[in-house]
Amino acid sequence: MSEKIRVVLVDDHEMVRAGFRGLINDHTDMEVVGEASNGQEAIETVKRIKPDVAVIDISMPGMDGLELIPRLKDVNPTIKVVLLSMHELEYFVVQALEQGANGYVTKSSAPEDLVKSIRKVHGGGRFLSEKAYELLAYRITVGSDHSDPVSKLSQREKQILVGLAQGMTVNEIAQNYCISPKTVNTYRARIMEKLDLKNNVEMALFALRNSLIEL
Numbered sequence: 300m301s302e303k304i305r306v307v308l309v310d311d312h313e314m315v316r317a318g319f320r321g322l323i324n325d326h327t328d329m330e331v332v333g334e335a336s337n338g339q340e341a342i343e344t345v346k347r348i349k350p351d352v353a354v355i356d357i358s359m360p361g362m363d364g365l366e367l368i369p370r371l372k373d374v375n376p377t378i379k380v381v382l383l384s385m386h387e388l389e390y391f392v393v394q395a396l397e398q399g400a401n402g403y404v405t406k407s408s409a410p411e412d413l414v415k416s417i418r419k420v421h422g423g424g425r426f427l428s429e430k431a432y433e434l435l436a437y438r439i440t441v442g443s444d445h446s447d448p449v450s451k452l453s454q455r456e457k458q459i460l461v462g463l464a465q466g467m468t469v470n471e472i473a474q475n476y477c478i479s480p481k482t483v484n485t486y487r488a489r490i491m492e493k494l495d496l497k498n499n500v501e502m503a504l505f506a507l508r509n510s511l512i513e514l
Contacts, residue, residue, distance in 0.1 A: 365394055
């Protein structure tokens with residue numbers, strides 16, 4: 300019998316990890332060999348365990364999933380990464396692939412697609428959920444400069460926007476990303492200019508409308 304696919308789960312919600320752990324361990328060709336609740340834990344776990352596949356959530360405090368992908372590949376160049384995301388926006392699919400993700404699964408399709416994605420990327424392929432394929436097809440059809448406003452933002456600008464929309468203070472965001480409060484305010488001004496927003500309330504509404512945060 301061939302060896303099982305060794306999987307590490309990275310998500311800041313223990314109950315979410317428990318659900319995916321049960322789903323994966325129900326299949327005889329794969330098993331969860333480690334878990335982490337944040338980016339730094341994930342790096343240490345992957346360095347120690349050297350799994351075949353990491354399944355990571357895109358939305359985590361501190362280091363998010365997009366930032367984590369290249370960090371994991373630095374400590375384990377052979378690892379395959381499947382990104383789990385609640386976001387159904389073309390911007391996030393493109394960013395994930397550019398950062399080195401081997402698979403992109405929306406959480407709405409995770410029960411059906413997660414096991415398939417682990418097998419596919421472990422075998423050397425790529426896996427995109429049906430919704431992610433649709434988003435990429437739309438990008439190819441209409442071009443990258445369509446009306447998706449999130450695509451105007453850099454990764455750091457998006458992080459700052461999400462923090463402000465979630466009610467974090469400038470000082471909290473600065474501490475979270477190891478930058479100065481002045482830099483956070485500079486990003487805030489740039490975000491408002493790019494998106495034509497006037498205050499934090501409008502930023503929160505924008506984040507909600509574009510599935511960057513949930514109520």
